[in-house]
Amino acid sequence: MGVTCVCQMPVAEGKSVQQTVEILTRKLELLGAEKQGTFYVDCETYHTAASPMGNQGQQGKLMYVMHSSEAPLSCYALFENGPCLIADANFDVLMVKLKGFFQNSKANKIESRGTRYQYCDFLIKIGTVAMGPSARGISVEVDYCPCVIVNDCWNLMVEFMQSFMGSHAPGLPSVFSNKHESVYSPADTMVQYMELLNKIRKQQQGPVSGIR
């Protein structure tokens, strides 16, 4: 995998999430992208339990455990603004054992599911972000496979994203800001997803909208 950019696609005026996704996919198909099955990214939230040994500073810090269909054997554990751990899929079992320290808040589980497209060297994943049964937004992931240096391919990626997202093409993601010349890693993708999902979760915290 190469440099990946994850961004949010706002829902079009007067359209449902589903319809906006359809518009996007139709555009991609017209470009000539090939459909290649589905994908998912899920994110579970753990908060540190009040343990006798736990120090006060860590109180209230959230840990996110994420899975991605792109790397089916891996499991990611991240803190906000903190380190990102990549582990075996067995990590979930470990988390169950650590119930005393980290407690899973089931209600906060959020995931993005959708279709995976390939267009030459680009991998495009358009997903519907959902918390429980309700669709909350649209995520767009664009992966330029042949390159691992952000600076070398960012302009190309922006140009490509503009071709199907129009004016909604994102600016430089914050993860890239200190990565201009260094090698891009899969963990960076997950950090972007975490930020995006958190953003969507917070946005919709007030007015909960069901499937329109």
Add this chain to the structure above:
Amino acid sequence: MSGPGSAPAVRISIESACEKQVQEVGLDGSETYVQPLDMSQNLARLAQRIDFSTGSGGEDEAGGSPSGRDWGASEPEDEEGLVKFQPSLWPWDSVRNNVRSALTEMCVLYDVLNIVKDKRYMTLDPVSQDGLPPKQNPPILQFVSKKKSLTGASHILLKGAERLTKSVAETQENKRQRDFNSELLRLRQHWKLRKVGDKILGDLSYRSAGSLFPHHGTFEVIKNTDLDWDKKIPDDYCPLDVQIPSDLEGSAYLKVSIQKQSPDIGDLGTINLFKRPLPKSKPGAPHWQTKLEAAQNVLLCKEIFAQLSREAVQIKSQIPHIVVKNQIISQPFPGLQLSISLCHSSNDKKYQKPTLEKSSTEDHLYVLEHNLHQLIREFHKQNLSSSVMPHPASAPFGHKRMRLAGPQAFDRSEITSLQQTEGLLEKIIKQAKHIFLRRRTARTIDSLASRIEDPQIQAHWSNINDVYESSVKVLITSQGYEQICKSIQLQLNIGVEQIRVVHRDGRVIILSHQEQELQDFLLSQMSQHQVHAVQQLAKVMGWQVLSFSNHVGLGPVESIGNASAITVTSPSGDYAISVRNGPESGSKVMVQFPRCQVKDLPKSDVLQDVKWNYLRGPFKEVQWNKMEGHNFVYKMELLMAALTPCS
């Protein structure tokens, strides 16, 4: 004889009369004395004086008897003895010789007495007093007695010999026992052995190397002692022998061959035969090492074949693989069959019989046989390394790279590339396809090179190949003009299914496995080469190129490729040569003359002026086959030279 031992009843002391011997009495009566001998000289002298021949009665005390004797008893004897023993170098020599002869005589006497005591072969008779009987003794009696004594002697000799052989055999038996143990030790160094009950069992399977073949592959170690001692022991005798399972006996190999598809499949499974001459079995059993190695080879061949046939059944291909008896048949290309057969000859005579009758073409691909062995060993290694220790307790079992897939976040394509397991059969079929394609390409190029002389084809094969890819560089040149006509250089990358042709200018053409495609392509390249050569030649000769086309749209349609054409003019501009060359139609050369040189040009009313004479006239075709020159480019050079006016 008289000795002191007989009866020393009266002791008499004897002493010499005079202490010093008189050597000389001078005329005045004075006596000169011989200096008395010292002790050792005296002893030596005494010893020399001993006369053993006279003292045969007292041998037992041979050393002691002379001590009692009066050494000065007889002067002449003394002198004689001195003369006799003078030449001997060592004073005790005579003593030793005499003692030895005495011992010999004693032994003989002892033996004779023994025999006499037995009274079977010899008796002692009182000798008759009259002297006549010996003469009257009839010769027959003498003969009988001689014979008797001889047989007696021979019996004794035989008995001794028997005793000797027995003791020798005993020591050899001991040695052999020791040999068995040392052989066992050597066997133990190379093979796995274990003791079960009172048997020693060994393991010749490849299980410890990672094989999963269910054959137990055990052999038994036997002590080979039931040898006939009377017979001569063969040179290659070994006290240790091994007994291998009956189904692993004999020798086996895998035959891989590619043939044109046989029209009938009636004799499937029986064609594989032992064409290979059986190694001359030496008299006597082969050494255990060779026996075990052969058995192990049979086991490995069986394993490969079992693996291949399992895959052949499992893998779905467009044309299903056929497994019949000991043969696997697959179709790599249409009309072509790859057959892999297991040839196992046990030592039974009946199995060998029919093999001799068959005579199939020897097309065994040794490379593929070797590669099969290599592949199964890789397979073994893979099995072994997947479960190799040490292993992290928390990690899933499997390949090491697979273990890293999680923590290093491998994506889907990387994981599938890890999991991709190509079977033995698929690999070998791919290799067979490549080998076949390479052979056919070589044959095509060679046949073209030998058939067509004018543009020459050179093929440079690379020495080092991958199992799935090899490359050849093809040059098309004209003889004598190699330096100026280098336009066509092709790189042919021969893969598994297709041939990639890389042109000198970077164009890539992909040809399928069909022979005809390559041949047509090369033919069209050769035809283009001629026109390129004319272009190069024109540059050298100072002619100018007016037009050049690799693919002419005019004229007769070629069945292969397109015709190419070129038009060049002479430096002065008077003449022009136009060449059209097609892969099928061949070359056509036309020359255009200046108008003034054409005699039979109809006079035109319009072109009256002289200046029109400098226009070019019509084209005339050159009878190319009547031109002088050994090849196209040379002919062209001559033509150009002829049309260039000397200045």
